[in-house]
Amino acid sequence: MDNLYSCRCGLSCLWTKSSVLADKPDALLFETTTPPFQSVASSVPYWLWPISVSASVIELRSENFCISTSGHFLYYDRYVLHGQRRDGDPLRVYMDLEAGRKRSGYEDIFISYHAKDDVQSTYAGALFHNNRNYHLSSIKNNDTLVYWSSSRCLPQRNQLGKKLLSLLPHHSFGKCLNNVGGQDRALSLYPECVKDPNEAPKWWDHLHCAMSHYKFVLAIENTMTDSYVTEKLFYALDSGAVPIYFGAPNVWDFVPPHSIIDGTQFSSMEQLASYIKSLANDPVAYAEYHAWRRCGVLGNYGKTRAASLDTLPCRLCEAVSRRNGRDAKT
Structure with a gap:
């Protein structure tokens, strides 16, 4: 995401990990850790490319210096963060997109998936599935109706998936309830989904392509939390399948009308499975x-x-900008 963005109303936004490019930032983003509640000196090394794309090199430990190697630069910086933000300090931004999102109490701006948060960030964008093979099959399997792939075998999700899938013809490609003879079998079934024959395949490379061969994709969230609608659902929509969804109670606030099957609206798994089979055999209703x-x-x-x-x-x-950046008063 490192880049110089041209935004609305003439606003330009430099998004970077480099303190060389932004020596006086208006905000600091904390994504994997909460803002500090006491003064701390943070030392962070970076590889810097001439095009200003940077990546953290956590293993390195050294003194302040710059080294040029084949056009790349190693920079090592030290930044002091105070326990309480002071006038002139960057605003502190904390991002938490997990289901149990919670403000740290030490941020000025909170980013999460809920519309009530300071800045909302949903899972629907392309950045959650860059570099995929977007070949979509125009032909759907008529015998095997449902695609499922899960490799985090949470008991509740496994139990739900096992119950429904036992009633429907399906392929399960992940670690959980696998029935295709092992992982990474999608490319054996659908060789047209190979992204690069010269590279070892990764499951996410061909996810959309494999999904597109099925009429339905089972999408079960890790937890049934209001507004927590993740890429599990949006992958299925993007692949041209109909999602069978178990998750956020307010899911219809996030998806097109009549685009998914909300599994929670059926009285039993048997009733849901019967509906899916009927829908699969009715081209007009499926369309x-x-x-x-x-x-x-x-x-x-x-x-x-x-x-x-x-x-x-x-x-x-x-x-x-609305908060005046580092000029914001505490």
């Missing part, structure tokens, strides 16, 4: 679940994509 695609990205789904990680840099910079 109605794809009618929204003719209209484009509109309504709630349009708002969801507009608030995704793709647009976060500008939206965060706008929020920082």
Whole structure:
């Protein structure tokens, strides 16, 4: 995401890990750790490319210096963060996209997936699935109806998946409830999904392509939390399948109308399985679940994509600008 962004109203936003490019930042983003509650000196090394794309090199330990190697630069910086933000310090931004999101109490701006948060970031954007093979099959399997892939075998999700999938013809490609003879079997079934024949395949490379061969994709969230709608659902929509969804109670605030099957609205797994089989054998009824695609990205789904990680840099910079950045008073 490191880049110089041209945002609305003439605002320019430099998003970078480099303290060389932004020696006086207006905000500091904490993504994997909360802002400090006491004064701390933080030392961070970076590889810096001429195009200003940087990546952290945590293993390195050294004194302040710069070294040029084949056009790349190693920079090592030390930054002091105070326990309480002082006038002239950068604003502190904390991002937590996990289901149990919680403010740290030490941030000025909080980013998460809920619309009530200071800045919302949904899972609907393309940055959650860059570098995929987006070949989509125009032919759906008629015998094997459901695709599922899960490698984090949470008991609740496994139990739910096992119950439903036992009633439906399906392929399960992950570690959990695998029934295709092992992981990474998707490319054996669908060789057209190979992204690069010269590289070892990674499961995420061909995810959308493999999904596209199935009429339905089972999407079960890690937890049933309000507004926690993750890439599990959006992958299925993007692949041209109909998601069978178990997750956020307010899921319809995030998706196109009549685009998913909300599994929680059925009285039993048997009733849900019967509906899926009936739908699979009714071309007209099945096509109605794809009618929204003719209209484009509109309504709630349009708002969801507009608030995704793709647009976060500008939206965060706008929020920082409204607070006057490092000139904000404590």
